[in-house]
Amino acid sequence: MESSINEFFRENRNLWEEIKPELKNIAGLRVLSLGVSFSWKGEKTDLIALFRELEKYDVVLAFDEVQYLRGPVGSEFAGLIAHLYDYSNLRIVMTGSEVGLLHDYLGVDDPKAPLYGRYFHEVTLSRFTGEQSRDFLIQGFEQVGLAPPEDLIETAVERLGGIVGWLVLFGRNAMEKGLSEKLIDDVFEEANALAMDEFENFLSKRSSARKRYLEIMRAVASGRNTWEEIKEYLERKEGKSVADSVLARLLKALVDSSFLEKVKEGRNVYYHIPDPILEACFKEK
Structure with missing residues (x-):
């Protein structure tokens, strides 16, 4: 301050x-x-x-x-x-x-919190759509005098998934290193390291449940994205039952930290990894 x-x-x-x-x-x-x-x-x-x-x-x-x-x-x-x-x-x-x-x-739901009950206006910044990502990159490159080929823009939009931070990283690397065929691969590799570093920071504060968090992320990345599928995957890996309350706590921590997103479709609930870079990290492991 x-x-x-x-x-x-x-x-x-x-x-x-x-x-x-x-x-x-x-x-x-x-x-x-x-x-x-x-x-x-x-x-x-x-x-x-x-x-x-x-x-x-x-x-x-x-x-x-x-x-x-x-x-x-x-x-x-x-x-x-x-x-x-x-x-x-x-x-x-x-x-x-x-x-x-x-x-x-x-303290949105905690009457004992100092800020509970105060009115606030919430602005939620979602991932860019494909069109927004495309416009963001095109306008950004115009401002710095670069004109990447259209197929490079399209590949970046597809692989970086509307995450603004990764789009910015792509633009910065293009400015510093120039436009090349391996630009997106380099960005993906750098973003991969950054994403896992952030997740490791999350795990460092939860060392006792480290293995379980990793297995949950691997389960979701592999397509096992319902409560039942995640629970079955975790129990199979550990060779023992996992209490519903324990799994609920683990999933809530991942959702609260934005590593997982909870999606409701009617009565069905799914979990997915909103960051395609982070999802790729767990698909590779």
């Missing part, structure tokens, strides 16, 4: 000169020549007072990957946001790539 606020002040020097005298009155905040320094020990920086001062200038507070806030710091931060919600007119944007965990943090 300190770094972001100082970057904001550097980009808005007129505002900095105007607000600087008022910042000197905030407890735990040291005013520098162009920026501020927070104190986290002793007399801690009064973040509420700082944000209320910024409120006068119609700023928007934006916090990314909020679902990673945990423990005492996460609870304290949620309390801060709840206070600002109740006693200020600040506009606050909270984003996260793991929707279920973000909902858990916001």
Whole structure:
């Protein structure tokens, strides 16, 4: 937060000169020549007072990957946001790539959570359709003066599955390495490593169930995508029964972290891996 606020002040020097005298009155905040320094020990920086001062200038507070806030710091931060919600007119944007965990943090269904009951407007960013992916790439390449052949665009759209991050990676690699026949294979290989690194990060916090998470992903990637099929696959791999409550907990964690997507078709429920890169990782293993 300190770094972001100082970057904001550097980009808005007129505002900095105007607000600087008022910042000197905030407890735990040291005013520098162009920026501020927070104190986290002793007399801690009064973040509420700082944000209320910024409120006068119609700023928007934006916090990314909020679902990673945990423990005492996460609870304290949620309390801060709840206070600002109740006693200020600040506009606050909270984003996260793991929707279920973000909902858990916001306390959507938890009356004991600091932010429970506050109104918020939710914007869900879905994967691009094929047409949107195509337009995204074409317009992006036009802006940097590149004109890839149509078949290369079509192959990228088909293999990268509308995941914006992978489309951006494809565009960046095209700019840096030039257009070639092996461009998409290189992007796929790099994206493969990134996707598995993210999944490994997920597993590192759940080491006791690591093997089960891996087997569930392999089951879904191989087409065993109903509850019964996943359960049968897992039990066959382990050679013993798996309680329904245990499987429910494992699937919920994967869905909450956006590694799996739960799809309902009438009375039928299916699971699938929304990221084609990650799905390919488990098909190969």
